[in-house]
Amino acid sequence: MRVIFWMSNGFDSHFTSEHLLKAIIKALAQDGHAVHILQMKQGGPYPELPDELKLPNVTTACIPCDAPEKTNFIKRYIREIRWHMSCKAELVKHKDYDALFLQSTAAGGFAMGLARRILGRKAVITFNVQDIFPYNAVFGGKIKSGGAVCRLLAVLQRAAYRKADHIITISEDMKDTLVSDGTAPDKIEVIYNWAYQDEPYENVDLTPVSHMFKPGYFHVVYAGNIGVMQNVAILIEAAKGMKDDGDVWFHIIGDGVYKDRLEAKAKSDGITNISFYSMQPPERAPAVYAAADVNVIPLVKDGYRTALPSKTATCLACGKPVVFAIGEESKFARSVMHDTGCPAIGSEDAGELIRAIRAMKAGQLTCQTRQFFLDHMNRSANSRQYARIITRRR
Numbered sequence: 488m489r490v491i492f493w494m495s496n497g498f499d500s501h502f503t504s505e506h507l508l509k510a511i512i513k514a515l516a517q518d519g520h521a522v523h524i525l526q527m528k529q530g531g532p533y534p535e536l537p538d539e540l541k542l543p544n545v546t547t548a549c550i551p552c553d554a555p556e557k558t559n560f561i562k563r564y565i566r567e568i569r570w571h572m573s574c575k576a577e578l579v580k581h582k583d584y585d586a587l588f589l590q591s592t593a594a595g596g597f598a599m600g601l602a603r604r605i606l607g608r609k610a611v612i613t614f615n616v617q618d619i620f621p622y623n624a625v626f627g628g629k630i631k632s633g634g635a636v637c638r639l640l641a642v643l644q645r646a647a648y649r650k651a652d653h654i655i656t657i658s659e660d661m662k663d664t665l666v667s668d669g670t671a672p673d674k675i676e677v678i679y680n681w682a683y684q685d686e687p688y689e690n691v692d693l694t695p696v697s698h699m700f701k702p703g704y705f706h707v708v709y710a711g712n713i714g715v716m717q718n719v720a721i722l723i724e725a726a727k728g729m730k731d732d733g734d735v736w737f738h739i740i741g742d743g744v745y746k747d748r749l750e751a752k753a754k755s756d757g758i759t760n761i762s763f764y765s766m767q768p769p770e771r772a773p774a775v776y777a778a779a780d781v782n783v784i785p786l787v788k789d790g791y792r793t794a795l796p797s798k799t800a801t802c803l804a805c806g807k808p809v810v811f812a813i814g815e816e817s818k819f820a821r822s823v824m825h826d827t828g829c830p831a832i833g834s835e836d837a838g839e840l841i842r843a844i845r846a847m848k849a850g851q852l853t854c855q856t857r858q859f860f861l862d863h864m865n866r867s868a869n870s871r872q873y874a875r876i877i878t879r880r881r
Contacts, residue, residue: 488520488521488585488586488611488878489520489521489523489581489583489584489585489586490515490520490521490522490523490584490585490586490587490588490877490878491523491525491578491581491584491586491587491588491606492508492511492512492515492522492523492524492525492587492588493525493571493574493587493588493589493590493598493602494508494524494525494526494527494590495527495567495570495590495591495592496508496526496527496590497526497527497528497529497531497535497549497552498526498533498534498535498536498537498540499527499528499529499530499531499532499533499534499535499549500529500531500532500533501531501533501768501769503711503712503797504590504591504617504680504797505769506681506682506683506769507680507681507797507870508590509537509539509540510681510866510867510869510870511588511870511873511874511877512524512540512545513539513540513542513870514867514870514871514873514874515874515877515878516540516542516544516545518871518874518878519544520544520874520878521544521545521546522544522545522546523545523546523547523548523581523584524536524540524545524546524547524548525547525548525550525574525577525578526547526548526549526550527549527550527551527552527570528549528550528551528552529552529554535547535549548577550570550573550574550577551573552566552569552570552573553566553569560624560629560630563593564593564594564640567592567593567594568594568597570594571592571594571597571598571601572597572601574601575601575605578601578602578605578606579605582605582606582607584606584610585609585610585611585878586610586611586612586613586877586878587602587606587610587611587612587613588612588613588615588877589602589612589613589614589615589647589651590615590617591614591615591616591617591618592620593620593621593624593640593644595614595620595643595644595647595648596642596643596644596645596646596647597643598647599612599614599646599647599650599651600646600647600650603650611652611653611877611878611879611880611881612650612651612652612653613651613652613653613654613655613876613877614647614648614651614653614654614655615654615655615656616654616655616656616657616661616665617656617657617680617794617797618661618716618793618794619644619656619661619664619665619668619792619793619794620640620644620793621636621637621640621641621644622641622664622792622793623716623790623793623794624637624640624715625637626716626787626788626789626790626792626793627714627715627716627787627790628715628787629715641668645668645669645670648665648668648669648670648674649670651674652674652880652881653674653676653876653877653879653881654670654674654675654676655675655676655677655678655873655876656675656676656677656678657677657678657679657680657795658677658679658791658795658817658818658819659677659818659819659822660791660792660795660817660818660819661677661792661793661794661795662675662677663792663818664792664793676872676876678869678872678873679795679799679800679863679864679869680795680797680799680800680864680869681800681864681865681866681869681870682773682800682801682803682804682860682864682866683769683772683773683801683866684804684866685865685866685867686804686861687804687805687806687857687860687861688773688777688804688805688806691773691774691777691805692774693774693777693778694774695771695774696767696771696774696775696778697778699738699740699762699764699775699778700738700778701736703734704734704735704736705734705735705736705780705781705844705848706736706738706778706779706780706781707722707725707726707735707736707737707738707779707780707781707783707844708737708738708740708775708776708778708779708781708782708783709722709737709738709739709740709741709782709783709784709785710738710739710740710741710767710772710775710776710782710798711740711741711796711797711798712741712742712743712766713739713741713742713743713744713745713746713749714743714744714745715744715745715787716786716787716790716793716794717743717785717786717787717796718785718786718787718788718790718812718834718835719739719745719749719785720745720749720752721783721785721812721834721835721836721837721840722737722739722761722783722785722840723749723752723753723756723758723761724837724840725737725837725840725841725844726753726758726760726761727756727758728837728838728841729760729841729844729845730758730759730760732760732845735760735844735848736760736761736762737760737761737762738761738762738764738779739761739762739763739764740763740764740765740766740767740775741764741765741766742765742766746763749763750763772798772801773801773804773805776798776801776802776805776807777805777806777807779805779807780807780808780847780848781807781808781809781810781843781844781847782798782802782805782807782808782809782810783809783810783812783840784796784798784799784802784809784810784811784812784813785812785813785834786812786813786814786834787834788814788833788834788835789814789834790813790814790834791813791814791816791817791819791820795819799864800860800864802856803823803827803856803857803859803860803864804856804857804860804864805856806856806857807854807856808829808847808852808853808854808856809823809827809829809854809856810829810830810832810840810843810844811823811824811829811830811831811832812832812833812834812836812840813831813834814831814833814834815831815832815833817831823859826858826859826862827854827855827856827858827859828852828853828854828855829854829856830843830852
């Protein structure tokens, strides 16, 4: 088949899901399909086509796009619409292609409508839903649930689900949300995101991050985006509650719209057992998670219904304990707790986080994460499953 791979990012700049997209494109190409990538040209320092994707049956078009607006919800949404509209000429040029993969986007209704008008019903279209818009914006406090804006945006996004042949999402919780919102369940496949390699990490070189982790401490780590969906504030509260635990140190590693606020909160509360660092390059992620004594994956209340953090697979692959502060009601949280022993706690329950950290430090709570990773988050197997679905006619 000939597949249009329509991204919402560009390889010239780092982004959290780039290792996922590279693996899917490579799987499609290895299965003998021709892949034409539509990607953003953002002026970043990295190659527009990574070396691993320089294959005979992979081509790309890099279309200029405005710099992202990180703080203004409406501007970001308009930017996504403009980006997809700017790809119209490329879609027309490849209108005889057999399939299209649409990367997760808030402007799914506009993108899907454009693709269907140009490619028609003959093309197989797969929509990858990494987070569920606009409900992620509701849980993140950007728009009001049930308000006119939310209702309008939900109608537009439902149109994308209706027009797609296949929908791939990343947790059973998110599938339940899509089904409850009216999406046909037989359209939806759940495939967990994966890490940067197939095998669990062994003997990770910690040298690149050793300056962050002082010897003699029990290290509690959050690493990733510090935005509206991640309730990183729970670590601030836990650090405050453990200020007298002299050998426990908290680390917040990343950037985002709420980072300055959290740093100011820690300072004003006199919290001295915490450090803040900038976002590290993707290649350092395994070292960061492996250096931790416990990693924390938090979400805002009910956020598990619309998202699952992309760091999850890499954390599990590193074999260190993980606390999932995403809500005990989450199907994913219950599954991973059952299979690994990693605790699942409420999104806002700093007291329970403190109890979990102390239990792990005392050796009263252990986690076995590697087998879950091998069973559910294998890069080769999961990316090949994507390739099969993208090229499967309904």
